């Protein structure tokens with residue numbers, strides 16, 4: 001099972017992650033994730049306009065991100081075709097998560113910061129977030145936040161879970 005780390009440790013890990021991508025330079029983490037996803041262990045599915053990735057800094061087991069291939073910050077700049085393609089991936093992700101992990105509920109959300117923040121990115125992405133509990137802890141405000149900790153997978157755990165989700169992924173043509 002992935003372990004849950006507190007926000008300060010998560011910020012340190014995220015900073016290390018950013019450094020592994022850019023060294024001391026700057027860049028868009030989401031763009032880098034899309035670029036590296038080609039042979040990445042986290043890649044769950046691909047669409048014309050985006051990729052579905054297991055979030056390595058997720059809120060719950062199976063937390064998935066659908067990330068636009070193009071660096072676009074606003075929904076309106078995506079255009080309908082790209083938006084629809086990304087939402088189709090989100091739909092497929094929710095089917096795969098339901099099949100494989102049987103969550104109590106799945107939230108799908110477009111969030112993202114209006115500026116680059118350590119844990120939030122303006123590059124367009126859709127969260128597909130399974131929740132397993134049903135009480136207070138399952139409220140959107142609780143799960144879309146790092147205040148109650150962040151899941152960190154070991155590489156092997158991430159690879160194994162991604163494999164299960166890829167196997168459960170619906171056929172896009174079905």
Ligand SMILES: [Zn+2]
Nearest residue numbers: 028031071123
């Ligand atoms: Zn970007």
